[in-house]
């Protein structure tokens with residue numbers, strides 16, 4: 001058996017982390033892998049498209065109601081092709097401490113979840129910005145062993161991606177690749193590919209911008225489930241295979257801001 | 266899923282402090298509190314009387330915002346240089362846990378020779394025994410205790426928590442503190458019963474080092490009974506097994522027994538000094554088979570852990586050190602409840618029995634007879 005892959009996909013907020021994560025999860029499930037997706041964003045929107053548009057109770061919802069969570073069925077739900085879906089959840093925006101929420105929820109999950117050990121792939125879908133200690137809890141607690149960075153060819157997402165590379169080295173986590181989620185800007189693949197090479201990594205997928213992604217999302221499904229015969233579904237499949245096969249993670253070298261601007265010019 | 270329990274209004278023991286006391290029992294020489302300078306101040310100070318040093322990383326507002334990793338690494342190194350301890354503990358606090366500090370990372374980075382017990386704990390647990398449990402788990406990880414001892418402790422902790430929930434400080438939404446009955450009046454009643462030829466059981470069921478003072482009541486009662494020529498009417502139970510518990514806890518039992526030596530004979534050993542939550546069962550069996558016809562019982566330490574069925578028909582004189590334990594004991598049916606105020610601080614750092622107020626009162630009254 002191959003060792004378990006435990007990955008996190010980082011990138012600027014709104015860039016497409018959750019939709020990429022859920023489509024990759026679906027593609028891996030199609031290949032017969034045991035997959036779990038753990039949504040760590042207080043918005044708890046990581047698994048909706050794997051669950052036919054339904055929302056599941058989050059770990060923090062239950063804790064808020066004063067429930068003692070004892071079994072994994074309370075918080076782990078099976079979605080598309082048996083993908084195990086978990087949402088951490090969070091406090092109301094502007095109240096309490098979302099970072100602490102992630103720490104508490106992850107500890108709880110680790111304690112009660114038997115099936116976590118049996119997974120081939122666990123995807124942590126994290127919020128856009130690592131704003132405080134809690135948001136790196138999955139990595140710090142040794143739960144994540146590979147990171148991917150998702151970006152488009154625009155300056156701001158690349159800037160965020162570059163910053164994330166700095167952060168990764170601080171928390172001793174290796175980068176397994178850069179994914180480009182296209183916003184249809186000019187020379188995009190070239191720019192992101194160059195960026196990937198210069199930080200010492202490589203571009204592992206170029207996902208085009210397609211209306212179908214949003215249409216499927218609106219109906220509550222992944223592209224793989226609703227539009228499996230499209231070209232973009234094939235892109236997700238190939239990314240999924242790439243992730244499952246990857247074995248060369250690197251310590252990324254972040255670029256200077258000047259170099260980053262040159263790249264995008 | 267099960268609903269959580271009632272919310273209690275009065276302040277209760279802290280899990281951080283419980284972790285510190287456990288580290289002391291594990292013979293840790295220096296404990297580092299990773300948190301604000303004033304956290305657990307009073308107990309940190311008391312613990313120094315008991316031979317364990319407590320230092321703090323003293324996180325301030327900046328530490329809250331920017332994290333305290335470097336300070337902790339620094340502190341670990343400073344502690345090693347200054348005190349060369351053989352065993353170190355690092356204890357979390359609300360602050361460091363909320364901001365997601367990883368104690369383990371700092372410990373790895375500091376890379377000291379001495380083993381370090383890391384306790385990720387804050388004060389937000391309803392049962393303060395969580396602090397004990399986390400400390401023991403970590404001690405198990407570094408090989409300071411074995412699995413068998415860990416499981417034994419785990420069982421005792423869950424029993425202790427049950428006792429507190431049923432009959433102790435966690436039994437009601439609010440408990441009024443009380444100084445209990447007047448010691449003079451109760452001492453008079455005890456002497457009256459002794460003089461009337463009544464038979465009494467003296468039960469010492471104390472938690473760890475608190476036994477240094479609670480044991481004085483056993484000694485005093487023995488002296489008084491002897492003086493009145495009725496020493497055969499008293500039997501002594503005590504949780505002073507010297508073969509159970511962590512080394513430090515066994516030592517307390519040895520010290521106390523040595524101090525009692527010829528003056529007091531313990532008729533029945535009802536467990537070790539950490540077995541106060543479960544010794545009640547032993548007491549019940551002993552009474553049922555041998556001491557059914559006794560008239561009164563003097564119970565010191567954790568009287569609420571002795572099942573009431575065991576004590577049926579006896580007049581009960583109970584001595585606790587918790588002002589909030591008075592009302593629950595009265596509710597259970599203990600006729601006389603006494604509080605040894607501020608007992609704990611006086612039992613830290615000692616190796617001999619310490620005089621109790623009730624013991625002193627009994628002796629004084631007997632002298633006046």
Ligand SMILES: Nc1ncnc2c1ncn2[C@@H]1O[C@H](COP(=O)(O)OP(=O)(O)O)[C@@H](O)[C@H]1O
Nearest residue numbers: 013014015016017018019208209210213214217
């Ligand atoms: N390749 C794509 N083509 C079209 N729309 C996309 C694509 N990837 C993501 N989106 C859309 O962009 C929006 C934000 O994506 P989301 O995955 O929620 O971002 P993040 O998780 O990074 O905040 C969603 O509505 C999603 O459907």
Ligand code: SF4
Nearest residue numbers: 300304358359360388
């Ligand atoms: S709130 Fe927590 S960290 Fe702060 S002083 Fe109290 S126990 Fe310590």
Ligand SMILES: [Mg+2]
Nearest residue numbers: 017018041127
């Ligand atoms: Mg998202």
